[in-house]
Structures are given as C-alpha cells and as structure tokens.
Amino acid sequence: MSVRNDVTVTIDIQRPTPKLGFGKPMIIGSSESGLEYTTYADLEGVKKDFAENTEVYKAAYAIFNQGNNSPAEIAIMLHKTEGETLADLLDQVFAKDGYFLVSTSNELTDITAIADAVEQNGTRVFLARSSNKANLATVKAKKYTRTAVFYHTESSNYPEAAWIGRAASTLPGSLTWKNLTLRGIIPMDIDTTELMSIHELGANTYVTKAGDDVTSEGMTVSGEYIDIIHSQDYVTQSIELAVQKLFNREDKVRYDNNGISQIEGEVKTVLKRADLNGMIAHDDDDLPLYSTTFKPRSQVDPADREKREYNDGSFTFELAGAIHKTKISGVIKL
CATH class of the missing domain: 3.40.1190 (UDP-N-acetylmuramoyl-L-alanine:D-glutamate ligase)
Structure with a gap:
C-alpha cells in the first residue's frame, strides 16, 4: 500500500501554430x-x-x-x-x-x-x-x-x-x-x-x-x-469569437461593472493584437490610435438589463494603411 503524493506534474508538448493567418x-x-x-x-x-x-x-x-x-x-x-x-x-x-x-x-x-x-x-x-x-x-x-x-x-x-x-x-x-x-x-x-x-x-x-x-x-x-477588407473582417470576427469564448468559459458574466470590464478587456486584447500586426496607426508619440467606450451599469437602459443584453460598448481605431506612392522634392545648392 502507498499514499498518493501531494505533487502531480503534467507536461504538455507545445507544437508550432500552423502559418494560416486569418485567410485560409x-x-x-x-x-x-x-x-x-x-x-x-x-x-x-x-x-x-x-x-x-x-x-x-x-x-x-x-x-x-x-x-x-x-x-x-x-x-x-x-x-x-x-x-x-x-x-x-x-x-x-x-x-x-x-x-x-x-x-x-x-x-x-x-x-x-x-x-x-x-x-x-x-x-x-x-x-x-x-x-x-x-x-x-x-x-x-x-x-x-x-x-x-x-x-x-x-x-x-x-x-x-x-x-x-x-x-x-x-x-x-x-x-x-x-x-x-x-x-x-x-x-x-x-x-x-x-x-x-x-x-x-x-x-x-x-x-x-x-x-x-x-x-x-x-x-x-x-x-x-x-x-x-481583410483587416476589417479580422477585427470583427476576432471580437465576436473572443467575447463568445468569454461567455462560454465563465459560469456567469455578471451584469455589473466587473462583467462589463471583462467584455471590454476582450475587445482591447483584439485591438492590441491588431496593433502588433501593424494594422493600427500611431500618433506623434508613437501610441496606437484606438480606444474603447463601455458605459457602466448605471448608464445602461434598464430594459436592456432586464433582457440581459449589453448594447453600450464601442471601439474605434485608425487604420495604418500603407504608402503606395511618394513624391520627394530636393534642392541642389551651387
């Protein structure tokens, strides 16, 4: 007879993520x-x-x-x-x-x-x-x-x-x-x-x-x-997936400021990832130009709370785009 140890070790093998991107x-x-x-x-x-x-x-x-x-x-x-x-x-x-x-x-x-x-x-x-x-x-x-x-x-x-x-x-x-x-x-x-x-x-x-x-x-x-178009679809579908996954894994996303912050956090994570991809423009201080606005529970329509719907979250960002053409002027001094 033996007594079970207090320590259990589990090792998972991490395999490289296939290079699929958002566009099979x-x-x-x-x-x-x-x-x-x-x-x-x-x-x-x-x-x-x-x-x-x-x-x-x-x-x-x-x-x-x-x-x-x-x-x-x-x-x-x-x-x-x-x-x-x-x-x-x-x-x-x-x-x-x-x-x-x-x-x-x-x-x-x-x-x-x-x-x-x-x-x-x-x-x-x-x-x-x-x-x-x-x-x-x-x-x-x-x-x-x-x-x-x-x-x-x-x-x-x-x-x-x-x-x-x-x-x-x-x-x-x-x-x-x-x-x-x-x-x-x-x-x-x-x-x-x-x-x-x-x-x-x-x-x-x-x-x-x-x-x-x-x-x-x-x-x-x-x-x-x-x-x-690719960027737009990536952000839209990534946020939909992230928030749905939040609902799936939590026993309950509370209808208070903590729950609302959880949803906002998922949106911010997607936008941060989009910024790392080079999708979002930066300002003169090299800060990414995106923001989120999620109203607290106190400002939500009571009818939405009764239906268990939260419809007062929004985000905005400026696309970095790309430079396709340029004109450069110069001066030759004699």
Missing part, C-alpha cells in the same frame, strides 16, 4: 464526382486526388508555389457537374473554414455568380482572373467591394491563386497586396498608359518596377484596398 485559401469548382470540404497541407496531398493537368491542381500549385510565404493549408470544395450547380456549392462554402476564394472557372457568369454571393455574405474575399478587358468592364460595373480581379493575358497558370498564396497566410494588417513578387508568374510587357487603363477597369496585374516583378495594385473592384 479555398479552391472551388466542379468535377464529375464532386468533393466535400477537404483540406490539404501540401501539393503532394493534392496530387493524390487530382492529376497535374486538372484545373484544381493548377490552382493549388500556384498557391503552394510561393515558397516560405505559402499557406500551411488550403481547402477544396467541388460540386458535381451533373445534378448540382455552383449556387448549390456556394450555399455550403460560407459555412466552412476558408476566407480567400479562388475559382477553377474564369467564365464571366461564374465570376459574377461567386462575386454576388460573396458580396451578399459579407465574410469572405474572392479573387478572380481574366484575360478579357470587356469582362473587366462588366465586373467593374458591379462595384464589388469583396472581389478583386487579376488581369493577365496568360491566366491559365492562375496568377490570382499565386497572389493568394503569397499574401493570405500573413498576419492581417501586416502587408499591402501591392508590390508583391509572385513565383511562377511572368510580368506583363505593358507601358504606363495600358497599366492605368487596367486599373481604371478595376483590375490588378503584374509588372516590372525598378527591375523587380511585382503586383501593380492591391484593390478590389470597387477601389477599396484588399488589406483593409
């Missing part, structure tokens, strides 16, 4: 048998299910071909070519884990169908490709905020998927989608006038600047910057 890429398309939501950690895994000449493999290759910037994981979903439609697939896509969408089809009807659904859902970003300027004009007329189009005369190698592969796994707010170098994509041989015309059509492309091959812009069709 998802390839959507169609096949004869279809495919339920499936994730792949590398190109070898994709190759087991898709031949190298398939559109799915080509899109996956473009994503995973971005070296150390490539995401740790992608998702693929396909609808059956018979008996199912793209609309059927999109109904399922938004319930799955996948933020940046890329389609195996670059047909105009499919691009607009996906873009319409993404716009209405309001939680994803869609990157399309096109080699047709007439199609660019049609898409631009829709003024999509959550769809970006990559124009290239050679679009069969999925330049937009390469763009996602380069940028999607970075921390939200940590980079701009302009001036990124993409592996496997050849720059367009165009002049400034043609580049401006592409931008005026609401699209982005790939060009050479100062000897480097880089993406020409980082905007959605509406003219909004992709990193701003």
Whole structure:
C-alpha cells in the first residue's frame, strides 16, 4: 500500500501554430464526382486526388508555389457537374473554414455568380482572373467591394491563386497586396498608359518596377484596398469569437461593472493584437490610435438589463494603411 503524493506534474508538448493567418485559401469548382470540404497541407496531398493537368491542381500549385510565404493549408470544395450547380456549392462554402476564394472557372457568369454571393455574405474575399478587358468592364460595373480581379493575358497558370498564396497566410494588417513578387508568374510587357487603363477597369496585374516583378495594385473592384477588407473582417470576427469564448468559459458574466470590464478587456486584447500586426496607426508619440467606450451599469437602459443584453460598448481605431506612392522634392545648392 502507498499514499498518493501531494505533487502531480503534467507536461504538455507545445507544437508550432500552423502559418494560416486569418485567410485560409479555398479552391472551388466542379468535377464529375464532386468533393466535400477537404483540406490539404501540401501539393503532394493534392496530387493524390487530382492529376497535374486538372484545373484544381493548377490552382493549388500556384498557391503552394510561393515558397516560405505559402499557406500551411488550403481547402477544396467541388460540386458535381451533373445534378448540382455552383449556387448549390456556394450555399455550403460560407459555412466552412476558408476566407480567400479562388475559382477553377474564369467564365464571366461564374465570376459574377461567386462575386454576388460573396458580396451578399459579407465574410469572405474572392479573387478572380481574366484575360478579357470587356469582362473587366462588366465586373467593374458591379462595384464589388469583396472581389478583386487579376488581369493577365496568360491566366491559365492562375496568377490570382499565386497572389493568394503569397499574401493570405500573413498576419492581417501586416502587408499591402501591392508590390508583391509572385513565383511562377511572368510580368506583363505593358507601358504606363495600358497599366492605368487596367486599373481604371478595376483590375490588378503584374509588372516590372525598378527591375523587380511585382503586383501593380492591391484593390478590389470597387477601389477599396484588399488589406483593409481583410483587416476589417479580422477585427470583427476576432471580437465576436473572443467575447463568445468569454461567455462560454465563465459560469456567469455578471451584469455589473466587473462583467462589463471583462467584455471590454476582450475587445482591447483584439485591438492590441491588431496593433502588433501593424494594422493600427500611431500618433506623434508613437501610441496606437484606438480606444474603447463601455458605459457602466448605471448608464445602461434598464430594459436592456432586464433582457440581459449589453448594447453600450464601442471601439474605434485608425487604420495604418500603407504608402503606395511618394513624391520627394530636393534642392541642389551651387
């Protein structure tokens, strides 16, 4: 017989967090048998299910071909070519884990169908490709905020998927989608006038600047910057998750100033993390420009307290944005 010790030691092995960021890429398309939501950690895994000449493999290759910037994981979903439609697939896509969408089809009807659904859902970003300027004009007329189009005369190698592969796994707010170098994509041989015309059509492309091959812009069709949409979604969904987790783990979040402070604390934690990512601007004293305002219990509508709802918390912050152009003046003294 022995007596149990007073000391218990437990050791957990901490494994590195996968480099997913807030933006897992998802390839959507169609096949004869279809495919339920499936994730792949590398190109070898994709190759087991898709031949190298398939559109799915080509899109996956473009994503995973971005070296150390490539995401740790992608998702693929396909609808059956018979008996199912793209609309059927999109109904399922938004319930799955996948933020940046890329389609195996670059047909105009499919691009607009996906873009319409993404716009209405309001939680994803869609990157399309096109080699047709007439199609660019049609898409631009829709003024999509959550769809970006990559124009290239050679679009069969999925330049937009390469763009996602380069940028999607970075921390939200940590980079701009302009001036990124993409592996496997050849720059367009165009002049400034043609580049401006592409931008005026609401699209982005790939060009050479100062000897480097880089993406020409980082905007959605509406003219909004992709990193701003990414940052906005990150803050919104991170706060929703953090506060919900608070409710889940606490036996009770009291309806008093202590409970309200707990909620505010979760919001501040997300904003601090956003600041560390480079998302939030700093003032002249290098202090982050964000704030929270949460009314104390005494100032809350009694009707809300009776319903156990707290609706008087708010936050604000200034996006750091990015410098895309500059003009510098100088003086030569004789």
